[in-house]
Amino acid sequence: MSTKKSLATIWLDGCSGCHMSVLDMDERLLALLEQAELVYSPLVDQKTFPDHVDITLVEGAVSTEEDLKKIKLVRSKTHTLVSLGDCAVTANVPSMRNPLSVKDILERVSDGAAPRQPSNVPLLLGNARPVHNFVKVDVFVPGCPPSADVIHLVLTDLLAGRQPDLTSITRFGK
Amino acid sequence: MRVVTLSINGQHLSGRNDESVLQVARAHNIDIPTLCQLDGLSTWGGCRLCLVHVEGNNKLVPACVTNVFEGMVVQTESERLARYRRMIIEMLFSEGNHICSVCVSNGNCELQDAAQSQGIDHISLPYLYPERTVDASHDRFTFDPNRCVLCTRCVRVCDEVEGAHTWDVAGRGIKAHLITDLNQPWGESSSCTSCGKCVQVCPTGALFEKGKGAGEMVKKNEFLVYLEEMRQKRS
Numbered sequence: 001m002s003t004k005k006s007l008a009t010i011w012l013d014g015c016s017g018c019h020m021s022v023l024d025m026d027e028r029l030l031a032l033l034e035q036a037e038l039v040y041s042p043l044v045d046q047k048t049f050p051d052h053v054d055i056t057l058v059e060g061a062v063s064t065e066e067d068l069k070k071i072k073l074v075r076s077k078t079h080t081l082v083s084l085g086d087c088a089v090t091a092n093v094p095s096m097r098n099p100l101s102v103k104d105i106l107e108r109v110s111d112g113a114a115p116r117q118p119s120n121v122p123l124l125l126g127n128a129r130p131v132h133n134f135v136k137v138d139v140f141v142p143g144c145p146p147s148a149d150v151i152h153l154v155l156t157d158l159l160a161g162r163q164p165d166l167t168s169i170t171r172f173g174k
Numbered sequence: 175m176r177v178v179t180l181s182i183n184g185q186h187l188s189g190r191n192d193e194s195v196l197q198v199a200r201a202h203n204i205d206i207p208t209l210c211q212l213d214g215l216s217t218w219g220g221c222r223l224c225l226v227h228v229e230g231n232n233k234l235v236p237a238c239v240t241n242v243f244e245g246m247v248v249q250t251e252s253e254r255l256a257r258y259r260r261m262i263i264e265m266l267f268s269e270g271n272h273i274c275s276v277c278v279s280n281g282n283c284e285l286q287d288a289a290q291s292q293g294i295d296h297i298s299l300p301y302l303y304p305e306r307t308v309d310a311s312h313d314r315f316t317f318d319p320n321r322c323v324l325c326t327r328c329v330r331v332c333d334e335v336e337g338a339h340t341w342d343v344a345g346r347g348i349k350a351h352l353i354t355d356l357n358q359p360w361g362e363s364s365s366c367t368s369c370g371k372c373v374q375v376c377p378t379g380a381l382f383e384k385g386k387g388a389g390e391m392v393k394k395n396e397f398l399v400y401l402e403e404m405r406q407k408r409s
Binding site: 083086089090091092093095096098099100127129130132133137140141142144166167168171172173174 | 267271272273274275276277280281283286289290293295296297298300301303304305306389
């Protein structure tokens, strides 16, 4: 039986920059993966979210019905949920659509043609909102993106059972 | 004017009775957070970040507009004050559309700094996402009301230092907003001298120079104290 903790990452409405920042940890990733197993992530080939995950990093705002379904599922199966980066923490750039109605947005992106909701694309929620507006979040990591050093500190602390103190090293924006 | 003695956070200090708690605190390197206050402009007392306890008074008072007096006992830090300061900053974030990552003032913003120094890592209040239109009608400057915190520094510098009074506040409460002249586009203002003082004193990215990208707008407001001194010498 493995004593490693399980680690997952998910990608909602974000640009993948936070995941790039995870990769920017470079060789430190190898040391982290001695302590934790990456069980679910856009970076690994695993289709279903496992039944119990110790730490899940969430990139992105909750913008669609699918995002909402995912984050509720992930929350129910995760011990420590981390909002990683400004999109998860504040809704950031995805929230720039919020002063407009969904109908206006579809009209604008259809460039004057009749607005339509493609059947294979998840329905947009009225607003893109931060993760903690929908589910309980245990750790907030602002930054666009949070640097590799910040993510490294977060994971090292959480794997050691400590709550990371990030106020002096990261903030909204960066 | 006379000299009085007082204590701030248990430290015994002296100051002049025409000085504010904020002035005396700063003279002794005691940090009190501020946002609307700026040396060289009149005091406004609007942002309430500088609230402090004064012994014998149940209400919290803004340090920038409260003068010191003999025997005054001031506390600038407490759990209650920290809670209020965080709440004020969270309300400023939630009632506007502050997207730090793409803002011209990212990294040089007093609101962003205040959030960090008060340990704010998320906004617990629901965001309001108001619809506010950017005014880019001026040749050299842009006004983005999404980033405005209504500190009124621009209103005060334009009125008190430039003497033009192009800026003012219209509306009440949550509907309060900045206008130029009689609510005309800034570019059509007949009173604006295009001096740019409003841009330099703005604590956020609400007023900025055209052509600046994200994080490129660095404000310089040291001229204010210098102008004030030069004018006092002349008069």
